[in-house]
Amino acid sequence: MARIVMKFGGTSMAGIERIRTVAKLVKREWEAGNQIAVVVSAMAGDTDRLVGFCREASSLYDPREYDVVVSSGEQVTSGLLAIALQAAGVPARSWLGWQLPIRTSDVHASARIEDIDTTELDRSLAAGEIAVIPGFQGATEGNRVTTLGRGGSDTSAVAMAAAMKADRCDIYTDVDGVYTTDPRIVPRARKLQKVTYEEMLELASVGAKVLQTRSVGLAMKEGVRVQVLSSFVGEDGVVRPGTLIVGEEEIDDMERQLITGIAHDKNEAKVTLVEVPDRPGAVAAIFGPLAAGGINVDMIVQNIAHATGSTDVTFTVPKADLARAIDLLEKARGEIGYTKLIHDTRIAKITVVGVGMRSHAGVAATMFATLGARGINILAITTSEIKVSVLIEEDYTELAVRVLHTAYGLDAAEEPEAA
Amino acid sequence: MARIVMKFGGTSMAGIERIRTVAKLVKREWEAGNQIAVVVSAMAGDTDRLVGFCREASSLYDPREYDVVVSSGEQVTSGLLAIALQAAGVPARSWLGWQLPIRTSDVHASARIEDIDTTELDRSLAAGEIAVIPGFQGATEGNRVTTLGRGGSDTSAVAMAAAMKADRCDIYTDVDGVYTTDPRIVPRARKLQKVTYEEMLELASVGAKVLQTRSVGLAMKEGVRVQVLSSFVGEDGVVRPGTLIVGEEEIDDMERQLITGIAHDKNEAKVTLVEVPDRPGAVAAIFGPLAAGGINVDMIVQNIAHATGSTDVTFTVPKADLARAIDLLEKARGEIGYTKLIHDTRIAKITVVGVGMRSHAGVAATMFATLGARGINILAITTSEIKVSVLIEEDYTELAVRVLHTAYGLDAAEEPEAA
Numbered sequence: 001m002a003r004i005v006m007k008f009g010g011t012s013m014a015g016i017e018r019i020r021t022v023a024k025l026v027k028r029e030w031e032a033g034n035q036i037a038v039v040v041s042a043m044a045g046d047t048d049r050l051v052g053f054c055r056e057a058s059s060l061y062d063p064r065e066y067d068v069v070v071s072s073g074e075q076v077t078s079g080l081l082a083i084a085l086q087a088a089g090v091p092a093r094s095w096l097g098w099q100l101p102i103r104t105s106d107v108h109a110s111a112r113i114e115d116i117d118t119t120e121l122d123r124s125l126a127a128g129e130i131a132v133i134p135g136f137q138g139a140t141e142g143n144r145v146t147t148l149g150r151g152g153s154d155t156s157a158v159a160m161a162a163a164m165k166a167d168r169c170d171i172y173t174d175v176d177g178v179y180t181t182d183p184r185i186v187p188r189a190r191k192l193q194k195v196t197y198e199e200m201l202e203l204a205s206v207g208a209k210v211l212q213t214r215s216v217g218l219a220m221k222e223g224v225r226v227q228v229l230s231s232f233v234g235e236d237g238v239v240r241p242g243t244l245i246v247g248e249e250e251i252d253d254m255e256r257q258l259i260t261g262i263a264h265d266k267n268e269a270k271v272t273l274v275e276v277p278d279r280p281g282a283v284a285a286i287f288g289p290l291a292a293g294g295i296n297v298d299m300i301v302q303n304i305a306h307a308t309g310s311t312d313v314t315f316t317v318p319k320a321d322l323a324r325a326i327d328l329l330e331k332a333r334g335e336i337g338y339t340k341l342i343h344d345t346r347i348a349k350i351t352v353v354g355v356g357m358r359s360h361a362g363v364a365a366t367m368f369a370t371l372g373a374r375g376i377n378i379l380a381i382t383t384s385e386i387k388v389s390v391l392i393e394e395d396y397t398e399l400a401v402r403v404l405h406t407a408y409g410l411d412a413a414e415e416p417e418a419a
Numbered sequence: 420m421a422r423i424v425m426k427f428g429g430t431s432m433a434g435i436e437r438i439r440t441v442a443k444l445v446k447r448e449w450e451a452g453n454q455i456a457v458v459v460s461a462m463a464g465d466t467d468r469l470v471g472f473c474r475e476a477s478s479l480y481d482p483r484e485y486d487v488v489v490s491s492g493e494q495v496t497s498g499l500l501a502i503a504l505q506a507a508g509v510p511a512r513s514w515l516g517w518q519l520p521i522r523t524s525d526v527h528a529s530a531r532i533e534d535i536d537t538t539e540l541d542r543s544l545a546a547g548e549i550a551v552i553p554g555f556q557g558a559t560e561g562n563r564v565t566t567l568g569r570g571g572s573d574t575s576a577v578a579m580a581a582a583m584k585a586d587r588c589d590i591y592t593d594v595d596g597v598y599t600t601d602p603r604i605v606p607r608a609r610k611l612q613k614v615t616y617e618e619m620l621e622l623a624s625v626g627a628k629v630l631q632t633r634s635v636g637l638a639m640k641e642g643v644r645v646q647v648l649s650s651f652v653g654e655d656g657v658v659r660p661g662t663l664i665v666g667e668e669e670i671d672d673m674e675r676q677l678i679t680g681i682a683h684d685k686n687e688a689k690v691t692l693v694e695v696p697d698r699p700g701a702v703a704a705i706f707g708p709l710a711a712g713g714i715n716v717d718m719i720v721q722n723i724a725h726a727t728g729s730t731d732v733t734f735t736v737p738k739a740d741l742a743r744a745i746d747l748l749e750k751a752r753g754e755i756g757y758t759k760l761i762h763d764t765r766i767a768k769i770t771v772v773g774v775g776m777r778s779h780a781g782v783a784a785t786m787f788a789t790l791g792a793r794g795i796n797i798l799a800i801t802t803s804e805i806k807v808s809v810l811i812e813e814d815y816t817e818l819a820v821r822v823l824h825t826a827y828g829l830d831a832a833e834e835p836e837a838a
Contacts, residue, residue, distance in 0.1 A: 016475040050495065056435040057499050058506035065505075068498035068513050072491035076469065079487035080476050086484075087477035094487050098517060099562055143518055 002167040003035045003125070007135065007157035010044035011174050012231040013077045016084070023084040025172070025231065025239060030090055030130055037121070037131040037164060039157040040081055042073025047136075047150075063108035067137075067147045071097070074134030074153070082132045092130040095121060097137035098145065102156070104138035110149035111138060113156070116163035125164075133160060154215035162222035169219070169226045170242075171211060176230035177243035178203070178210055180410040181262040185398050188411040192260065194244045194251050199260045202353040202387045211245075219245060248355055259354040259363065259408040264397050268298060268316040269345040270379065271325060273338040276313050278305040285336045286313060289328045295321045299349070299391060301380045313338075314380055316391065319345055347379065348397040351389040352404060364388045370407040376400055421586040422454045422544070426554065426576035429463035430593050431650040432496045435503070442503040444591070444650060444658060449509055449549055456540070456550040456583060458576040459500055461492025466555075466569075482527035486556075486566045490516070493553030493572070501551045511549040514540060516556035517564065521575070523557035529568035530557060532575070535582035544583075552579060573634035581641035588638070588645045589661075590630060595649035596662035597622065597629055599829040600681040604817050607830040611679065613663045613670050618679045621772040621806045630664075638664060667774055678773040678782065678827040683816050687717060687735040688764040689798065690744060692757035695732050697724040704755045705732060708747045714740045718768070718810060720799045732757075733799055735810065738764055766798065767816040770808040771823060783807045789826040795819055 006029065008022050022038075030036050041047075050070045054061045078094040085092035097104075100121060104111035121131055135153025138146045148155055154171060161169035176191065178200065183189040195203075197220035204213045210228055219226045229242025244250075276282050283302070290297055300315040317325045322343060329341060357363040364381075367388055371378060376399065380391040392400055405411060425448065427441050441457075449455050460466075469489045473480045497513040504511035516523075519540060523530035540550055554572025557565045567574055573590060580588035595610065597619065602608040614622070616639035623632045629647055638645045648661025663669075695701050702721070709716055719734040736744045741762060748760060776782040783800075786807055790797060795818065799810040811819055824830060 016472060019476065053435060053495070053499055054502060057438065057502040060506070061502045062505050065498040065501040065513055068501075068515070069495050072494045075491045075494070076472070076488050079484040080472055082484040082487075083473060083476040083480045086481055087479070094484055096487070096564070145515070 001033050001035065003037075003164055004029055005037050005039060005157050005161040005164065005166045005169040007039040007153060007169065007171045008041065008231060009153065009173050010041040010047070012172055013040055013042065013081070014044040016080065019077070019080055019084050020088075021233075022081060022172075022231065023088045023090070025233070026081075026085060026130060027088050027090050028239075035125040037125070037133055037160055037166070038081060039133050039135045039153060039160055040074060040077045041135050041153045042077055046073040046076070064144055067108050067111075067145045071134070071137040071145050071147050074136050078132045078134040085130055085132070090130055091128060092132055093124065094132045094134070095124075096134060098139035098143065100133070102133075102138035102159070104140060104146045104148070106140040106142070106144065106146065108144070108146055111140075111146035113138060113148070113159040116159060118163050121164070149214075151212035152214075154212040155218055158215045158219045158222070158224050158226065161224045161226075162218070167225070169224050171226060171228050172231035173210065173228060174230065174232070175210060175228070176240055177228050178245070179261070181401055181405050182264070185264075185401050186405045186411070188414075189405065190410065190412045192243050193241075194246055195260055196248045196251060196355050197245060198248070198386055199353050199355055200245045202351065202384070203261050203263050216245065220247075223247065256356055257354060257410075258356040258360055259352050259410065260356070261353050262401055262404050262408070262410070263351045263353065264401055265349045265351070266394060266397065267319050268347065268349055268391075269319045269322040269343060270314060270316050270347045270391065271322070271329070272312055272314045272342040273329070273336065274312050274340040274342065275306070275308070275310040276336060276338045278309050278311045282336065283313070285332060286329070287315075289332045290317070290325060293324060293328050295325050295328070299380050299382045299389065310339075316347070316349070316380075346394040347391055348394045348400075349389050349391055350397070350400045350404065351387050352408065353387045355386050357388075358385055366407055367404065370403050371400055374399060374403055420452050420454065422456075422583055423448055424456050424458060424576050424580040424583065424585045424588040426458040426572060426588065426590045427460065427650055428572065428592050429460040429466070431591055432459055432461065432500070433463040435499065438496070438499050438503050439507075440652075441500060441591075441650060442507045442509070444652070445500075445504060445549060446507050446509050447658075454544040456544070456552055456579055456585070457500060458552050458554045458572060458579055459493060459496045460554050460572045461496055465492040465495070483563055486527050486530075486564045490553070490556040490564050490566050493555050497551045497553040504549055504551070509549055510547060511551055512543065513551045513553070514543075515553060517558035517562065519552070521557035521578070523559060523565045523567070525559040525561070525563065525565065527563070527565055530559075530565035532557060532567070532578040535578060537582050540583070570631035571633075573631040574637055577634045577638045577641070577643050577645065580643045580645075581637070586644070588643050590645060590647050591650035592629065592647060593649065593651070594629060594647070595659055596647050597664070598680070600820055600824050601683070604683075604820050605824045605830070607833075608824065609829065609831045611662045612660075613665055614679055615667045615670060615774050616664060617667070617805055618772050618774055619664045621770065621803070622680050622682050635664065639666075642666060644669075675775055676773060676829075677775040677779055678771050678829065679775070680772050681820055681823050681827070681829070682770045682772065683820055684768040684770070685813060685816065686738050687766065687768055687810075688738045688741040688762060689733060689735050689766045689810060690741070690748070691731055691733040691761040692748070692755065693731050693759040693761065694725070694727070694729040695755060695757045697728050697730045701730075701755065702732070704751060705748070706734075708751045709736070709744060712743060712747050714744050714747070718799050718801045718808065720801075729758075735766070735768070735799075765813040766810055767813045767819075768808050768810055769816070769819045769823065770806050771827065772806045774805050776807075777804055785826055786823060789822050790819055793818060793822055
């Protein structure tokens with residue numbers, strides 16, 4: 001007997017027919033003798049509808065009331081899945097965030113889970129009952145409803161798995177695992193059997209949208225074994241194994257690759273401030289106002305000083321925040337002292353990730369050489385212990401991903417058959 | 420300063436534009452210095468959508484999970500109204516059923532309110548905050564979500580008013596008050612300024628669908644002054660006074676009418692069992708199975724025995740239950756011993772209501788004479804202290820209502836101007 005958390009996203013919950021399919025998958029695990037908690041998202045589109053209502057009611061909506069409104073989507077699907085499970089002959093009940101309770105911080109609309117009380121839940125699971133738990137929601141100490149921010153259901157599932165000391169947290173989604181890169185760009189991309197938390201974090205943060213970044217960080221911290229797999233089963237009704245996300249110690253040397261995957265991200269914009277005076281405090285004058293405005297700055301490149309005693313500073317911000325960033329920087333122009341602000345949205349970030357690169361030199365060199373050989377200009381570089389990211393012109397994105405995939409030996413032996 | 424409960428139905432909450440209108444009405448009462456709790460329904464159509472999901476998931480859905488699903492509609496509108504009130508510059512917060520809490524029985528899907536804890540609410544109201552409370556929902560002692568059954572939001576509002584010791588419970592709806600009869604049938608129908616609880620109960624139970632019957636019974640028991648009025652205001656934004664539903668002692672003799680109103684109901688079907696043996700227990704054999712089947716029998720007429728020692732028994736049941744009633748009666752045929760079952764759905768019940776008739780003979784006689792003069796045949800009669808109901812052929816419904824309205828002197832002096 002194992003304890004398993006199964007998490008289903010909005011596409012899997014979109015309509016009663018699909019909810020019935022989910023009930024079948026859950027029943028199968030239950031019949032195998034496992035104790036099961038299911039964490040569900042709202043029906044696809046429902047959260048958008050509810051968020052739309054709040055925005056229409058007021059652009060400055062109270063996040064406490066927003067949470068009351070938008071948390072209802074998961075309340076609906078958890079009740080419906082409990083009904084569908086019962087109809088399939090399986091004892092089940094829903095547990096709303098306040099019922100367990102799932103205690104969170106009081107930062108409404110992006111709360112953090114602080115504690116999950118599993119006393120009653122354990123009793124219910126021990127009695128053979130399946131627990132259906134709405135993702136994305138919780139309650140404060142003062143009993144106000146909270147939500148965890150968009151995509152928070154993955155985090156709910158991992159937090160539940162940690163609290164329940166589950167053997168595994170299976171995240172069912174519309175892809176069947178984590179790939180070496182986006183298969184729409186590289187048909188010979190391979191599904192990874194295992195990937196480490198750190199690698200998954202890097203991949204998730206640079207555009208591989210399989211799992212919400214926060215959920216991966218939490219899984220790493222709590223040591224929760226996460227599996228990403230598809231809820232769309234074939235004719236035989238059997239679920240194919242997905243990708244396991246685990247600690248580095250669970251991946252033996254034979255399995256280990258130098259590079260695990262290649263991600264790309266087109267959601268950043270590049271900003272360059274020209275001729276910033278090269279003096280102490282100059283950088284703080286730039287990034288202080290952006291941080292205060294809640295804008296997430298990613299790559300930062302500062303060249304050596306010009307002979308004039310000034311320097312150019314380049315960095316990236318999310319495209320969605322570009323207009324606001326420019327506004328903030330123009331207001332701070334006097335203090336920063338740059339002569340010109342240049343921005344560019346037609347850029348992409350390419351990242352190669354792999355824990356193996358810790359012990360192998362030359363990963364970055366291979367990257368630069370491979371891109372250079374195709375005439376792809378590198379606009380900026382950042383590195384960490386397990387990744388190298390470069391900024392390039394957006395038009396070269398797919399080409400760059402393909403040539404790097406080949407260069408690092410990630411191509412599958414054969415192209416998959418056409419689906 | 421007064422304490423007021425304001426209740427808004429699904430039509431008033433259908434969409435953000437209407438919710439903003441509601442916020443304006445609420446703000447006006449708040450600016451007048453009153454303490455306000457607002458009870459809201461789900462958006463029109465939303466409860467039907469959610470009920471539909473449950474039925475699709477399983478025809479034998481667990482009512483505990485049904486309650487989790489369908490209570491979400493009011494959760495959404497209460498959060499949205501709180502946002503709209505804040506946007507209008509009024510402090511407001513939502514209080515879900517479990518947050519107050521509103522304690523109910525554990526008869527899921529048709530729970531009864533047992534107790535409302537207003538400790539925290541009182542503090543919030545005293546601080547000048549408007550409380551927005553989802554109607555229709557509550558929570559059991561064991562913290563499961565409950566709903567009160569369809570139309571339960573009126574009951575929620577009256578129960579809140581009783582718990583808060585409110586001076587008034589204003590039920591905003593799509594009509595502007597209680598009329599002497601349906602103005603679509605009688606253009607000269609008059610809006611009543613006041614009506615007693617008992618009269619309203621009789622009117623509500625025979626088809627005047629302004630208020631849910633249970634809410635009127637509760638208002639009577641708790642002595643809550645209820646006002647029915649329209650949420651659709653004119654150009655000037657001023658709400659017109661509606662109809663007050665109060666205790667008999669609040670209506671002075673000058674205001675008192677012999678007859679308060681005339682209602683009609685086309686939702687009943689007539690069943691006659693022919694030649695039922697005239698022996699003790701015969702009636703129990705008929706109505707026992709129907710009661711066990713949860714079928715609400717209304718008018719019952721048993722004629723005197725035929726010379727043969729048998730009698731015909733006629734009664735009405737809701738049209739929606741007719742097929743099931745026939746089925747139950749056919750199964751019990753051996754025990755009851757009737758020779759034939761006749762049924763008729765083309766009937767209507769006409770009811771004249773008025774506390775004044777207690778002290779005046781001749782109300783029933785006027786009714787029979789008035790209908791007889793127009794050749795309208797009376798199929799059955801029931802009376803209570805403050806009403807007389809007759810069953811007639813459905814085709815005569817409008818004619819009967821009109822001639823009775825005139826006969827009892829209820830016609831307004833002039834027809835209203837065309838709207």
